[in-house]
Amino acid sequence: EAGVVQSPRYKIIEKKQPVAFWCNPISGHNTLYWYRQNLGQGPELLIRYENEEAVDDSQLPKDRFSAERLKGVDSTLKIQPAELGDSAVYLCASSPPLPRGHPGELFFGEGSRLTVL
Amino acid sequence: KQEVTQIPAALSVPEGENLVLNCSFTDSAIYNLQWFRQDPGKGLTSLLLIQSSQREQTSGRLNASLDKSSGRSTLYIAASQPGDSATYLCAPSVLGKLTFGTGTRLQVTL
Numbered sequence: 001e002a003g004v005v006q007s008p009r010y011k012i013i014e015k016k017q018p019v020a021f022w023c024n025p026i027s028g029h030n031t032l033y034w035y036r037q038n039l040g041q042g043p044e045l046l047i048r049y050e051n052e053e054a055v056d057d058s059q060l061p062k063d064r065f066s067a068e069r070l071k072g073v074d075s076t077l078k079i080q081p082a083e084l085g086d087s088a089v090y091l092c093a094s095s096p097p098l099p100r101g102h103p104g105e106l107f108f109g110e111g112s113r114l115t116v117l
Numbered sequence: 118k119q120e121v122t123q124i125p126a127a128l129s130v131p132e133g134e135n136l137v138l139n140c141s142f143t144d145s146a147i148y149n150l151q152w153f154r155q156d157p158g159k160g161l162t163s164l165l166l167i168q169s170s171q172r173e174q175t176s177g178r179l180n181a182s183l184d185k186s187s188g189r190s191t192l193y194i195a196a197s198q199p200g201d202s203a204t205y206l207c208a209p210s211v212l213g214k215l216t217f218g219t220g221t222r223l224q225v226t227l
Binding site: 004006040041042043044045048055056091093104105106107108109110111113 | 121151153158159160161162163166206208213214215217218219220
């Protein structure tokens with residue numbers, strides 16, 4: 001069974017440029033997460049989807065970050081324009097459905113490492 | 118807001134030792150708690166998931182316990198091996214949201 005697939009693995013851009021990350025979750029997993037991980041820290045949730053619906057985007061900096069999951073399968077996270085402080089690893093995870101919106105076991109992709117110069 | 122603390126922040130042990138990693142959390146109304154492993158430059162790999170109704174969960178040389186009322190979980194690794202070297206993170210879940218600790222960086226030496 002294929003795991004969570006993310007691309008690109010690495011991206012280097014100059015500040016004020018746009019960047020996009022793509023994630024394809026495990027087949028059958030209706031919940032998809034985007035996390036940001038800074039060096040030496042644990043991941044922090046940016047947005048959580050249940051199918052196509054963003055059920056928790058309270059931590060997403062909406063002035064420059066956007067995300068979509070149009071058909072309830074793969075997802076894209078975009079930053080425009082990027083700032084120096086956005087340098088981090090962006091992790092995508094998915095989990096199978098459980099009752100009442102609680103998360104099952106999370107499976108992570110390898111992450112996309114962003115460097116903003 | 119859930120706060121998660123992991124102690125120690127780093128640990129170096131010789132091969133073969135048994136060891137305990139600690140995780141504490143402030144909001145005990147958790148649904149479940151997961152332990153993950155992260156190798157350098159990689160994503161997170163799920164090790165164990167404990168439901169709030171369980172006291173412990175085992176997988177091979179790993180055993181995780183949960184004391185929900187006191188807001189604590191421990192990960193026990195038996196007979197450590199150099200391949201166990203990684204960062205270990207815990208993540209309790211409240212209302213569908215996981216909060217991660219900063220992890221324990223483990224090095225197992227020959």
